[in-house]
Amino acid sequence: MDNPEPPAATGRDVDLFFVGVLHGGMCQHRHPILEAVRHASRHKNVSGLQCATQTWGVPAPPNSTDKANTTLPSAVLTESCWDQALQQMHRRTKLALNIHCYPGKTILEVHRVLPLVVDRVLVMSEYSDDPWWDAQYNDIVNFTQGPYLAHNMLEVLKQLQQNSSSLATEAERRYQRLLACCSYNRYVSAALRQQMPSRHVASAGGL
Numbered sequence: 001m002d003n004p005e006p007p008a009a010t011g012r013d014v015d016l017f018f019v020g021v022l023h024g025g026m027c028q029h030r031h032p033i034l035e036a037v038r039h040a041s042r043h044k045n046v047s048g049l050q051c052a053t054q055t056w057g058v059p060a061p062p063n064s065t066d067k068a069n070t071t072l073p074s075a076v077l078t079e080s081c082w083d084q085a086l087q088q089m090h091r092r093t094k095l096a097l098n099i100h101c102y103p104g105k106t107i108l109e110v111h112r113v114l115p116l117v118v119d120r121v122l123v124m125s126e127y128s129d130d131p132w133w134d135a136q137y138n139d140i141v142n143f144t145q146g147p148y149l150a151h152n153m154l155e156v157l158k159q160l161q162q163n164s165s166s167l168a169t170e171a172e173r174r175y176q177r178l179l180a181c182c183s184y185n186r187y188v189s190a191a192l193r194q195q196m197p198s199r200h201v202a203s204a205g206g207l
Contacts, residue, residue, distance in 0.1 A: 012167070015157055016041070017093040017121070019081050019112070020101065027101040029146075033126075034099070036150040090119035094160055094167055095153065098125035099146070108133040113141060117178050120171035124153055136181065140174045 018034065021027045081089065090096075096116045100106040108128035116123050117140060124142040126149065128134055134143060144152045160167050 012092055012094050014089070014092045015094050015160075016097065016153065017089060017095070018097045018099065019086065019089070020099065029101065029103045030099045033146050033149055036147075037097070037153060040150040040154050086115075087119065090116060090121055093121045095122045095124060095156055097149070097153065098123060098141070099149070100126055100128070105129050108137065110137075113137065114178070117141075117171075117174055120168070120175060122156065122167070122171055122174070124149065124156065140177050140181075 016037070020030065022030060022034070093116075098109055098112055100109070106126075106129045108125070108130060110133070113123050113125065122142070123140070124144060126146050127143050137143075142152065142156065
């Protein structure tokens with residue numbers, strides 16, 4: 001998780017980013033939430049909002065009428081959202097959304113959250129069904145209920161527009177908080193890599 005050369009906060013031209021399955025019948029839970037985000041971004045007082053979505057899996061057919069094609073303005077629908085392509089999007093993004101794929105019993109998708117925090121992207125997420133994990137990340141992630149995500153997302157973006165320097169400050173604070181939460185794990189990992197001295201040294205005559 002160490003990232004000694006954080007991406008610059010300046011030059012981030014994507015205000016809002018989401019990556020995950022949109023099309024097909026797998027993740028209908030995401031559609032109304034992203035539709036509310038789309039509606040809010042077009043009708044509320046946030047000027048020049050730049051949004052992007054990326055999907056993974058099988059891309060939607062070119063002539064598909066699936067809601068994924070109209071979920072967000074300036075949407076990017078592509079399979080190319082792994083490795084360097086995904087990191088490049090992180091480096092352009094101010095705020096990313098974590099929306100569960102399924103309703104009901106959900107986990108906190110730390111595999112999606114951690115790379116964003118390390119790349120100094122602010123993260124807004126739905127609460128999961130695991131209060132313990134939510135509590136661990138409460139000071140790192142903006143948690144909200146799905147129906148309020150669009151409104152709360154706009155409030156964060158408005159604050160960033162009013163004070164652009166706050167993005168780098170807050171993103172770095174969250175990253176350092178993440179490192180602090182994981183300091184014990186790093187300590188144990190470093191200790192295990194060291195050669196431990198033997199406490200029982202045999203005499204020259206043997207045992």
